[in-house]
Amino acid sequence: MKSKRILIIDDERSLLETLEMFLTEKGYAVQCALSAKEGLVQSSIFNPHVIILDIRLPDMNGLDVLQELIQNGKKNIIIITAFHDMDITIKAVKLGAFDYIPKPIDVEELERVI
């Protein structure tokens, strides 16, 4: 079976590494990006089935990144949000995010969503 490709865009290195290890062990092909710009580039090269996107990134507004990904035909975008960012979460879902996972991330919930 050809494994599903997942792209994770998050600037928090430790979280990125943790998610990468977890999803790789679960059998997914995982690619990581530490910034929005890198993520956008990776998404077109890697063509992932699922994108996990941290909505707060240092170099670009997360909603803009989300919009750009959707415009590029990406589906199944799961956003990671902080507990207090309900406004942004709602906007993201309206823009077409597939689902959202609040921080701190529960790995079981993440797997279920994927």
Next chain:
Amino acid sequence: MDLRETLEKYHRRIVDEWIHRLHTEVSDRYCARPLDELFLTVSKANEANYAILIQNDFSKINDHIRWITNLRLQGGFSLSEVQNAYELYRTVLLPILPNELDEKNLLDTLNRMNYCLFYTITRFSNYFQSLHEKHIREYAQNLESEVEKRTKELIESESKYRILIEEINDGYFVIQNGIIVFANQAFCNMHGFTPKEIIGKPYIELIAPESLKKVTNVYEKVARGENTEDVLTYFRRHKSSVPLPTENKIKSIRYQGEYAVAGICRDITERIETERRIRESERLAHIGKLTTSLAHEIRNPLSSVKMNSQIILKNLKFRGNDKRRMEIIVNEISRLERILDEMLDFAKPIKLNLEPVSLNYAIDSCLEILEAKIREKKITVKKFYGKGLPSTLADRERLEQAIINILLNAIEVLSEGGQIEISTNLWRMENQVIKVEISDDGPGISLDDLPYVFDPFFSNKKKGTGLGLSNVKKVIEAHGGKVAALLRNPHGTQISLILPVREVK
């Protein structure tokens, strides 16, 4: 008996009865005079009448009339009262004469007496009236000069108040039927209008929309004569439409004969700003306390998590990624601890450990500590150190920490090949101060954020606690100094520190 003998014989009786009648029959005013005085005036009048009747001498009655007129005018007597007093002579004398004089003598005497009284009363009337008129004229003249004097006083006091009203910094105004009919210069300045523009303006045009309801309510109450709260706080509307905080005290008055409202208004922008700052510092003190207790609460469980994780990492053999996972756990706990330390540091009151510090030397030692980071990003550091900077008493460790915080921010925002400039200068203001400026040519700070960069927990960095610059401010202010953040042209940030020089003795 002839007339002379009769008058001499009855002299005593005539005077006594004349006095008695004068004291009891003529008027309240005569009644109120002392008998001694009446004895004197009546005796003299009797003497004068005798001189006319017997010696045909009018000089004594002329003297008496002059004397009595002045006396009675001063006493406020009327013309007729005094005339009646003279007339009493006839009343007293008439019953006596027929008994003592023969018919021929009597007729002659009556004629003489009538002439005598006619002369007296006519002369007295003329004299009394001319004197009275003179008194009235003098009184009128006095009145005129009194009015003139009062008017002058009034003008002086009016101009005194006008000067007062024009010179005070508080706005003074009068409104009639909702229209401004008077305003002083301060009131005009406060609203940005000239006096010409403001007179005749409806008052509501000078109130910001958000305060309109509140202000009109109070004015309606005053118009109804009700008591209102002493001071009204509202937003006035400046010519530029900017709402400005204002305090206002109004009172209902009469202005040019009609009902009006007069008020004094004062700009309270500064006071509100001070109050805001006090609230802000109270809020910060509160945050400080909260932070301390929160940090302590988190630190304790965290240290046991860290300890146990370290033991597991040491003792267990791991499969696959698990060892890496444990390392991440331990690293992240250390990161949390660093954040907590920073938070505790922020909340702790500063105790300075003073020693002589050379600023230039301190900055150099900070640069040494950060050398690796600076080299990694290929950052150029340009130093413009002032020469002959005196050593100052300061807490070296904290000062260096503050400088490191500033430098770390600069290094972080700079991309590769960026530049940091550090200058130190001795300034002689009231006292000597050392000014340190640390600038970078990074992206800078947005104008909106600039006022807040020294606030605790304010951060644009994803991993920042927002305590770095607030600690800098705390340390520098603990040294009696000041901090400021500026934007650089075309881009970049400059943090400047001003430290008073405390001489080393």
